[in-house]
Amino acid sequence: MIVIAVALVASLAYRSYRQKRTPTPAGLIAAIGIVDQPLNPAGTILVQGELWSARSSSGERVNSGSRVRVECYQDGVLLVRHL
Numbered sequence: 001m002i003v004i005a006v007a008l009v010a011s012l013a014y015r016s017y018r019q020k021r022t023p024t025p026a027g028l029i030a031a032i033g034i035v036d037q038p039l040n041p042a043g044t045i046l047v048q049g050e051l052w053s054a055r056s057s058s059g060e061r062v063n064s065g066s067r068v069r070v071e072c073y074q075d076g077v078l079l080v081r082h083l
Contacts, residue, residue: 025073028052033080035066045080054078 033047033054039062045054047070056062057071057079068080 025052025078028070028078029072031070032083033068033070033078035062035064035068038062038064039068039080042077045078047078052078054080057081 028047031047033045033052035043035054036046036051037043039045039054039056041056041059041061043054043062044051045068046052053076054068054070055077056068058081060082062068062080062082067083069083071079071081073079
């Protein structure tokens with residue numbers, strides 16, 4: 001019985017360890033992302049394996065596939081600068 005309980009706890013701990021962690025907006029500051037939907041000036045970017053709403057901080061259009069750096073998080077949107 002104890003062996004089964006230990007195996008169950010170990011299994012749950014391993015799953016928890018392997019579970020993908022969703023990054024927080026504050027943790028994305030200065031991260032590099034790839035534009036998914038063109039920023040004109042708003043669209044979406046892929047950063048640390050997650051899609052995020054983003055807006056170009058300069059207001060310029062940024063095409064899909066371009067690299068951007070996250071500058072800040074404001075009103076539910078990442079503000080980014082084209083690299």
